[in-house]
Amino acid sequence: MAEITGDQRVQSEVLEGLATAVNHRRWFVELAVPHLGDDPIEIGSGLGDYALEWARHVPRFTATEADPDRLILLKERLVDEPTIEVREMLLPHPGGGDYSAAVSYNVLEHIEDHVGALRSMKDLVRPGGAVIIIVPAFQFAMGPADIATGHVRRYTKKTLGDAMTSAGLRVETMHYANALGLIGYFMATKVFRLMPKEGPMVKVYDTLVLPATKAAEQLVRPPFGQSVFAVARVPG
Template sequence: MTDINGDQRIQSEVLEGLATAVNHRRWFVELALPYLGDNPIEIGSGLGDYAVEWAKHVPRFTATEADPDRLQRLEERLGGRPGIEVWKMLLPTTEATGEFSAAVSYNVLEHIEDHVGALRSMAGLVRPGGRVIVIVPAFMFAMSAVDIATGHIRRYTKKTMRQAMTEAGLRIEKLHYANALGLLGYYGATSIFKLAPKEGPMVKLYDTLVLPVTRAAERIVRPPFGQSVFAVARTPG
């Protein structure tokens, strides 16, 4: 963890810190796998950690990024890999190819003012009847200086996610909270102790000891709260 007061490098440090949370990433990778189809597109691929994992399971994969610096790093990491394309994309977009089996986006919608328009854009990229898959941070009470420093406009509940997807013309198939203990840990670290996720012993301890227990428990019982909201919806058709 790192002190967040006045730290201009917080966004990069958070991304790099989360990249070391291997068990967390594997869990969230597996949540989306059943819904990706044969040719998914990821919106907001960041450093490409999820893209690398998902691309192993599909014939074709398209990674996208809006930030120029991260786009360059993404192209350096993924460019030239068989079956993977890298695009520049910012949501909402007028591009509506309708060629992809699914559009997946993790921790992106909370950055976008017109999140309903962003969901409509994702739906426009997908074939009729394809899926839109998202993960977003949960519960406004957990909004912290870390959220603000990383450009978060909002955090979600199942209700507000349902409202946004319904307004975007999507039909929800799956909607639940994920990582209940992670929410408690995140709130304590960021709101009480004023720390930010960063590569180090605290993140490794959580990822190694706490995360596997949480994941196993949530396979049996869906919790009434969580650090994230996971949603899958179908496009019309």
């Protein structure tokens, strides 16, 4: 089995900081909602911010976490959510399932055997269901912040598509998201060597820049972005 690598403390600090980027999270929540079905599972729920948002749109939701310490915090946070089940899961995972979809945001880049991880997600989903992925884009943006948070790669549409196809999935839709975010991330983390944590820079971007970026990208898909968003189907 592949283990999630990197400094868990730094990862937790970044998760806590990015939790304040409310507009960014709502945008990425909206991307997945049409594909979730009635009983999705999230791989790598972190602090549960996305799980809480998605659970409002479905009858049942399963949140998972591989890190034991974060799993405890996740269970504590979601204990009063009757429609959310919390379970431990590390990919690749040997078991199967009958979920309507598997959704995983900013997790695949941590896993050495990403094809095996995608294959595990496929096995968790019923035929015709979706595997919904967001990963960081473009290897040239790989820098100290990526390494500190355990990233082993960044993706293009082609490399993510190839991994999904190798895992036995049929790619349905794929596009870059948050074009201006890639420029900002590159400048902040590679030029100024900052970590993407809570602070004035994140708040200004999330409040002023991101809404305009989202509106523009709903009209025209950009040729690059901070993230790759993809939906693939389980054959059947």
